[in-house]
Amino acid sequence: MTTLATESDVAVAVLAAVNASLATLATSRTAYSVDKLPSVRPSEYVEVGVTRRFGGQQRVGGAWIGTVAWRATFRYVSQSSMTNARLMRERVRAALEFVELDGVDSTPWQFETAEDIGPDDGWFSGLDSYTTTT
C-alpha cells in the first residue's frame, strides 16, 4: 500500500528544491517557511507556504480518484530591488515548473497564478502559486 505524502513531506521537498535552485544565483538567497524566518529579516529572501487544496484528480464522470491536491505559495522579497525579486522568482520557476520533486510521488508542479512584484511597505515583493497532486 502506498503511503500518501503528508503536508510536511511536500513542504520539505519544495524547500529543498527551491533552495538548491536559489543557491545557484551569484549571490545565494534562501527560502524559508514562516516559522524559520530570521527575526531580523534578510535583505532578500523567499517565503514559502504549503497547504492542501480542494480536489485532486477527477474523472470526467465526476468521481474522485484517491489523490491529494496541494498548493505552494512563494513570496519573493527584496529590500531594494525589483530585479532581484524577479531573479528569485525565476529560480523558483526553474526548480518547480513541470518538475516532479525528489522525495514525493507527485504530478509535475504547475504554475497557477502570480502577483506583480511591486512596493510592499517600503520593500518590494510579489507572489506566485503553484499546484501539484500526490
Place this chain on the structure above:
Amino acid sequence: MTSIKVSSHLDELAADMEKIATKAERVMLSTTREALKVGNMLAKDFARASSGRHGKLYPRSFSAELTFAGFGLIAGEYGPDAEMPQGGMSFEWGSRNQKPHLDLNRSADVIGGSFAREVGERIDGLFW
C-alpha cells in the same frame, strides 16, 4: 424479434442544429452567471473565515458580474470590489508582513471543476 422504430430523421437533426446555434449562447450565459454567483458565495465564505477582526468589512465587499458577452466569448469576474469598504485590502495574496489568504484560489478549486462539468452537460443537453 427485435425491431427499431425510427422517430427522428436527418432533416430534424439539421433543424435542431440551427436552433442550437442560437440557444447555446443563452444557455451558456445563464451557466456562467450561476457559476459566478456560486464562486462568489464560496469566496465570500472563505473570506469571512480568514479576514479576522481587522477585516470585518472585507467579506461584504465581494461581488460578481458578467463582464463581457459576444463574439463567442463570455467572461465574468467575482471577488472583492476595491471601491467598497476594505475591498482594497491585500488579503488575497498577502504581503511580506501577512500570509496570503487565497480565498479566491480556494473558491476556484471548488467551482473550477464543477463549472467545466456543468458546461459540458448543458451543451450535451442541447441535443435532447
